[in-house]
Amino acid sequence: xxxxxxxLFIFIPLSAISQSGVIKGSIKDKLTNMPxxxxxxxxxxxxxxxxxxLDGKYELLGLKPGIYNIQVSYIGYETISQSEIEVQxxxxxxxxxxxxxxxxxxxxxxxxxxSFNKTAESPVSLRTIGVSEIKRNPGGNRDIxxxxxxxxxxxxxxxxRNDLIxxxxxxxENRFFIDDIEVPVINHFATQGSSGGPAGxxxxxxxxxxxxxxxxxxxQEVMR
Numbered sequence: 001x002x003x004x005x006x007x008l009f010i011f012i013p014l015s016a017i018s019q020s021g022v023i024k025g026s027i028k029d030k031l032t033n034m035p036x037x038x039x040x041x042x043x044x045x046x047x048x049x050x051x052x053x054l055d056g057k058y059e060l061l062g063l064k065p066g067i068y069n070i071q072v073s074y075i076g077y078e079t080i081s082q083s084e085i086e087v088q089x090x091x092x093x094x095x096x097x098x099x100x101x102x103x104x105x106x107x108x109x110x111x112x113x114x115s116f117n118k119t120a121e122s123p124v125s126l127r128t129i130g131v132s133e134i135k136r137n138p139g140g141n142r143d144i145x146x147x148x149x150x151x152x153x154x155x156x157x158x159x160x161r162n163d164l165i166x167x168x169x170x171x172x173e174n175r176f177f178i179d180d181i182e183v184p185v186i187n188h189f190a191t192q193g194s195s196g197g198p199a200g201x202x203x204x205x206x207x208x209x210x211x212x213x214x215x216x217x218x219x220q221e222v223m224r
Contacts, residue, residue, distance in 0.1 A: 020061070020062045020063060020064070020089060021063040021064065021065050021087035021088055021089050021092070021093065022059065022060065022061055022063065022087075022092035022093065023043075023059075023060040023063060023068070023070065023087060023092070023093045023094075023095060024057070024059040024094060024095075025057070025095045025096040025097065026052070026055070026057045026058070026096050026097075027039045027041070027057075027058060027072060027074075027096075027097045027099065028056055028096070028097075028098055028099070029077075029098070029099060029101065030098035030099060030100050031100075031101065034056075035052070035054075035055050035056025035057075036052055036056050036077070037052060037053070037054055037056065038051050038052060038074070039051060039056075039058070039073070039074040039077075039099070040072070040074065041058045041060065041070065041071075041072050042070070042071050043060065043063075043069065043070055043071075044068075044069040044070070044081070045069070048060055048062075048063065064087075065088050066086075066087060067084050067085065067086055067087075067132055068085045069082070069083045069084070069085070070082050070085055071111065072099065074099060076101060076102060076103070077099040077100060077101055077102055078099065078100045078101075078102045078110065079109045079110065080100075080112065081111050081112065082095060082097075083130070084130045084131075084132040084133070086131070086135075125214045126211060126212070126213050127151065127211075127212045128209055128210070128211055129147065129148075129209060129210040129211075129212060130209050131204055131205075131208060131209060133147070134147050134207075134210070137150065142204050143199065143200040144186065144200055144202055144207070144210060145164060145186065145200050146162065146200070148164055148212060149162075149164065151212065153166060153167050153214055154166050157171070160198060161197065161198060162187045162197055162198070162200060166214055167214060185197065185201075186200055186201060187199065187200050187201060188200070
Protein backbone atom coordinates (compact mmCIF):
# COMPACT_ATOMS: atom_id res chain seq x y z
CA UNK A 1 0.00 0.00 0.00
CA UNK A 2 1.40 3.32 -1.05
CA UNK A 3 0.96 6.60 0.74
CA UNK A 4 1.15 9.88 -1.06
CA UNK A 5 2.50 12.92 0.71
CA UNK A 6 0.91 16.24 -0.13
CA UNK A 7 3.20 19.18 0.31
CA LEU A 8 1.74 22.66 0.12
CA PHE A 9 3.88 25.64 -0.67
CA ILE A 10 2.58 28.97 0.42
CA PHE A 11 4.09 31.86 -1.39
CA ILE A 12 4.02 35.21 0.38
CA PRO A 13 4.86 38.25 -1.73
CA LEU A 14 8.02 39.99 -0.57
CA SER A 15 6.18 43.28 -0.75
CA ALA A 16 3.81 42.11 1.99
CA ILE A 17 6.72 41.28 4.30
CA SER A 18 8.64 44.49 3.79
CA GLN A 19 5.76 46.91 4.26
CA SER A 20 6.06 47.34 8.03
CA GLY A 21 8.30 50.16 9.26
CA VAL A 22 10.36 50.56 12.43
CA ILE A 23 11.25 53.56 14.60
CA LYS A 24 14.07 52.99 17.06
CA GLY A 25 16.73 54.87 18.97
CA SER A 26 17.89 55.77 22.47
CA ILE A 27 16.77 58.10 25.26
CA LYS A 28 19.39 59.73 27.48
CA ASP A 29 19.77 62.44 30.09
CA LYS A 30 21.00 65.56 28.28
CA LEU A 31 23.25 66.63 31.17
CA THR A 32 24.81 63.31 32.23
CA ASN A 33 24.39 61.38 28.95
CA MET A 34 23.15 58.43 31.03
CA PRO A 35 20.41 56.17 29.60
CA UNK A 36 16.88 56.71 30.94
CA UNK A 37 15.08 53.48 31.83
CA UNK A 38 11.31 53.21 31.45
CA UNK A 39 10.69 56.40 29.47
CA UNK A 40 7.37 56.45 27.61
CA UNK A 41 7.41 56.75 23.81
CA UNK A 42 4.10 57.15 21.99
CA UNK A 43 3.02 58.03 18.47
CA UNK A 44 0.51 60.86 18.72
CA UNK A 45 -3.08 59.97 17.70
CA UNK A 46 -2.21 56.28 17.29
CA UNK A 47 -2.23 53.17 19.47
CA UNK A 48 1.51 52.57 19.09
CA UNK A 49 3.75 53.00 22.09
CA UNK A 50 6.77 51.58 23.88
CA UNK A 51 9.21 52.18 26.74
CA UNK A 52 12.99 52.34 26.94
CA UNK A 53 14.94 49.31 28.22
CA LEU A 54 17.88 49.05 30.63
CA ASP A 55 20.19 50.62 28.03
CA GLY A 56 17.76 53.46 27.31
CA LYS A 57 16.88 52.03 23.90
CA TYR A 58 13.37 51.79 22.44
CA GLU A 59 11.79 50.25 19.37
CA LEU A 60 8.39 50.71 17.69
CA LEU A 61 7.57 47.82 15.35
CA GLY A 62 4.90 47.06 12.77
CA LEU A 63 4.33 50.64 11.61
CA LYS A 64 2.72 51.46 8.31
CA PRO A 65 4.87 53.70 6.07
CA GLY A 66 3.88 57.33 6.52
CA ILE A 67 4.39 60.48 8.60
CA TYR A 68 4.19 60.29 12.42
CA ASN A 69 4.50 62.62 15.41
CA ILE A 70 6.36 61.11 18.35
CA GLN A 71 6.24 62.15 22.01
CA VAL A 72 8.66 61.16 24.80
CA SER A 73 7.96 61.64 28.51
CA TYR A 74 9.35 60.53 31.87
CA ILE A 75 8.65 61.51 35.47
CA GLY A 76 10.95 64.31 36.57
CA TYR A 77 11.82 65.31 32.99
CA GLU A 78 10.33 67.71 30.47
CA THR A 79 8.17 66.09 27.82
CA ILE A 80 9.50 66.56 24.29
CA SER A 81 8.05 65.80 20.88
CA GLN A 82 9.23 65.50 17.30
CA SER A 83 6.86 66.11 14.41
CA GLU A 84 6.75 64.76 10.85
CA ILE A 85 8.93 61.68 11.26
CA GLU A 86 8.91 59.78 7.97
CA VAL A 87 8.71 55.99 8.27
CA GLN A 88 9.61 53.78 5.32
CA UNK A 89 9.22 50.06 4.91
CA UNK A 90 12.69 49.49 3.47
CA UNK A 91 14.82 50.56 6.44
CA UNK A 92 14.34 51.55 10.10
CA UNK A 93 14.01 55.20 11.10
CA UNK A 94 16.45 56.12 13.89
CA UNK A 95 15.69 58.98 16.30
CA UNK A 96 17.59 59.64 19.53
CA UNK A 97 16.21 61.87 22.28
CA UNK A 98 17.83 63.80 25.12
CA UNK A 99 15.56 64.71 28.04
CA UNK A 100 16.07 67.72 30.30
CA UNK A 101 15.51 67.19 34.01
CA UNK A 102 12.73 69.25 35.57
CA UNK A 103 13.15 69.63 39.35
CA UNK A 104 10.64 72.42 39.87
CA UNK A 105 7.30 71.07 38.67
CA UNK A 106 5.96 67.58 38.17
CA UNK A 107 2.26 68.39 37.81
CA UNK A 108 2.45 70.17 34.45
CA UNK A 109 3.39 68.86 31.02
CA UNK A 110 4.48 71.23 28.24
CA UNK A 111 4.60 69.88 24.69
CA UNK A 112 6.74 71.85 22.27
CA UNK A 113 6.57 71.08 18.57
CA UNK A 114 9.91 71.39 16.80
CA SER A 115 8.41 73.15 13.77
CA PHE A 116 7.31 76.11 15.93
CA ASN A 117 10.55 76.72 17.85
CA LYS A 118 11.74 80.33 17.85
CA THR A 119 15.14 81.44 18.97
CA ALA A 120 15.85 84.57 20.98
CA GLU A 121 17.95 86.00 18.11
CA SER A 122 15.14 85.79 15.56
CA PRO A 123 11.69 85.51 17.19
CA VAL A 124 9.68 86.68 14.16
CA SER A 125 11.60 86.09 10.93
CA LEU A 126 12.51 82.41 11.50
CA ARG A 127 10.79 79.71 9.46
CA THR A 128 11.67 76.06 10.13
CA ILE A 129 11.03 73.68 7.22
CA GLY A 130 10.96 69.93 7.82
CA VAL A 131 12.38 67.44 5.36
CA SER A 132 8.91 66.00 4.73
CA GLU A 133 7.65 69.42 3.68
CA ILE A 134 10.56 69.74 1.24
CA LYS A 135 9.77 66.36 -0.32
CA ARG A 136 6.02 67.07 -0.60
CA ASN A 137 6.35 70.61 -1.97
CA PRO A 138 4.63 70.78 -5.40
CA GLY A 139 7.13 71.71 -8.08
CA GLY A 140 10.01 71.75 -5.60
CA ASN A 141 11.60 68.61 -7.06
CA ARG A 142 13.22 67.87 -3.65
CA ASP A 143 15.32 71.03 -4.11
CA ILE A 144 15.75 73.22 -1.01
CA UNK A 145 16.15 76.45 -2.97
CA UNK A 146 13.02 75.74 -5.02
CA UNK A 147 11.02 75.32 -1.82
CA UNK A 148 12.45 78.56 -0.39
CA UNK A 149 11.34 80.44 -3.53
CA UNK A 150 7.69 79.68 -2.75
CA UNK A 151 7.84 81.47 0.63
CA UNK A 152 6.61 85.07 1.13
CA UNK A 153 9.21 87.76 0.48
CA UNK A 154 11.34 85.51 -1.74
CA UNK A 155 11.69 85.62 -5.53
CA UNK A 156 14.13 84.43 -8.19
CA UNK A 157 15.82 85.92 -11.23
CA UNK A 158 14.51 83.19 -13.55
CA UNK A 159 12.40 80.04 -13.30
CA UNK A 160 15.31 77.80 -14.35
CA ARG A 161 17.75 79.12 -11.71
CA ASN A 162 18.00 78.81 -7.94
CA ASP A 163 18.99 82.40 -7.21
CA LEU A 164 17.26 83.66 -4.06
CA ILE A 165 16.25 87.32 -3.88
CA UNK A 166 15.11 87.86 -0.30
CA UNK A 167 13.32 91.12 0.51
CA UNK A 168 14.95 92.86 -2.45
CA UNK A 169 18.51 91.80 -1.63
CA UNK A 170 21.00 90.46 -4.15
CA UNK A 171 21.53 86.67 -4.46
CA UNK A 172 25.17 86.97 -3.39
CA GLU A 173 24.11 88.56 -0.07
CA ASN A 174 22.71 85.27 1.20
CA ARG A 175 24.67 83.04 3.55
CA PHE A 176 24.35 79.26 3.85
CA PHE A 177 25.36 77.20 6.88
CA ILE A 178 25.36 73.42 7.27
CA ASP A 179 25.79 72.32 10.90
CA ASP A 180 27.10 75.83 11.75
CA ILE A 181 29.73 75.62 8.98
CA GLU A 182 29.41 78.24 6.24
CA VAL A 183 29.39 76.97 2.66
CA PRO A 184 29.68 79.34 -0.33
CA VAL A 185 26.93 77.84 -2.51
CA ILE A 186 24.48 74.94 -2.35
CA ASN A 187 23.81 74.71 -6.12
CA HIS A 188 25.55 73.08 -9.06
CA PHE A 189 27.08 75.29 -11.78
CA ALA A 190 26.68 78.54 -9.85
CA THR A 191 27.39 81.76 -11.72
CA GLN A 192 30.29 83.86 -10.48
CA GLY A 193 29.04 86.54 -8.09
CA SER A 194 25.77 84.71 -7.47
CA SER A 195 24.77 81.92 -5.11
CA GLY A 196 22.28 80.34 -7.51
CA GLY A 197 22.55 77.64 -10.14
CA PRO A 198 20.36 75.35 -12.25
CA ALA A 199 20.07 72.58 -9.63
CA GLY A 200 20.73 72.10 -5.93
CA UNK A 201 23.55 69.88 -4.68
CA UNK A 202 22.11 69.12 -1.21
CA UNK A 203 20.55 65.66 -0.83
CA UNK A 204 17.46 66.17 1.34
CA UNK A 205 17.74 62.60 2.65
CA UNK A 206 20.69 63.80 4.76
CA UNK A 207 18.90 66.94 6.07
CA UNK A 208 16.76 66.94 9.21
CA UNK A 209 15.35 70.46 8.83
CA UNK A 210 16.06 73.88 7.33
CA UNK A 211 15.99 77.15 9.31
CA UNK A 212 15.15 80.03 6.96
CA UNK A 213 15.85 83.46 8.49
CA UNK A 214 14.94 86.60 6.51
CA UNK A 215 15.44 89.39 9.04
CA UNK A 216 18.81 88.69 10.66
CA UNK A 217 21.97 89.43 8.69
CA UNK A 218 24.15 87.58 7.76
CA UNK A 219 22.21 84.29 8.17
CA GLN A 220 19.71 83.48 5.44
CA GLU A 221 19.45 79.70 5.38
CA VAL A 222 20.67 77.19 7.94
CA MET A 223 20.53 73.40 7.35
CA ARG A 224 21.23 70.62 9.78
